[in-house]
Amino acid sequence: MKLGVNIDHIAVLREARKINDPNPLDALSICKLAGADQITIHLREDRRHMHDDDAKNIISLSQLPINLECAIEPSMIDIACSLQPHRVTLVPEKRQEVTTEGGLAVTGDITRLQKAISRLHENGIEVSLFIDPDKKAIEASKELEVKWIEFHTGTYANIYAMAYSNLANSNHSIKELELPRKTLEQKLKDELDKISALSEYAYKLGLKVAAGHGLNYQNVQAIVDIKYIEELNIGQSIIARSVFTGLEKAILDMKSLIKR
Ligand code: PXP
Numbered sequence: 001m002k003l004g005v006n007i008d009h010i011a012v013l014r015e016a017r018k019i020n021d022p023n024p025l026d027a028l029s030i031c032k033l034a035g036a037d038q039i040t041i042h043l044r045e046d047r048r049h050m051h052d053d054d055a056k057n058i059i060s061l062s063q064l065p066i067n068l069e070c071a072i073e074p075s076m077i078d079i080a081c082s083l084q085p086h087r088v089t090l091v092p093e094k095r096q097e098v099t100t101e102g103g104l105a106v107t108g109d110i111t112r113l114q115k116a117i118s119r120l121h122e123n124g125i126e127v128s129l130f131i132d133p134d135k136k137a138i139e140a141s142k143e144l145e146v147k148w149i150e151f152h153t154g155t156y157a158n159i160y161a162m163a164y165s166n167l168a169n170s171n172h173s174i175k176e177l178e179l180p181r182k183t184l185e186q187k188l189k190d191e192l193d194k195i196s197a198l199s200e201y202a203y204k205l206g207l208k209v210a211a212g213h214g215l216n217y218q219n220v221q222a223i224v225d226i227k228y229i230e231e232l233n234i235g236q237s238i239i240a241r242s243v244f245t246g247l248e249k250a251i252l253d254m255k256s257l258i259k260r
Contacts, residue, residue, distance in 0.1 A: 157214025
């Protein structure tokens, strides 16, 4: 299982003060030393966390492959083409969201996706689509000829948090919290079964399958056990732990959990 470390959250901390500390660039050598396989960053249209200079410096200086997340907007695709990351993961973006709340509406946005993907391919950049675990979205991704899909695991992570009362990780509704533990555990099993079956389906169609969002030291194991998922992109939980343990140890801890 490969680990992509999402270092956006370092920029989130920096932007709390709007100075240049901590600098996400300083994370690159530590991620490499700790055995990360990839660095993931998200250049948002509003640049509220990562800035253009961050992306440019990270991509040009990193010894690890960079997975650049961005919206399907033509101006963002232009920037991605000029930055030349190893991979671009196309994600939905809403101005008001705190974080990426769900997968791309692939079937409803085929034309824009087609244009973005062919520009990226023409520029030699591999493409991943961040999608919900959904059969139609997988089939549409296959038709769009991308190499990768990444399943949004937010629903799984939220149910896990509700089932095991880890409210800090959940954007639950009160109504869902009232569900008995047994019902939540069944929902969790259903969600895992769905992710597992759909990752096998995608793999057999020839897609490479990644997963991410809301994965942490408590909930990651069941996702690691899914045979056809070959990469996880994890940010929040690793950077949160690094505040207490240091980044190298936080990555090493996650690496040991996801070892197969
Ligand atoms: N993968 C993608 C495509 C993302 O947009 C994000 C951030 O939302 C992540 C993985 C990592 O999520 P988290 O920070 O919750 O670990």
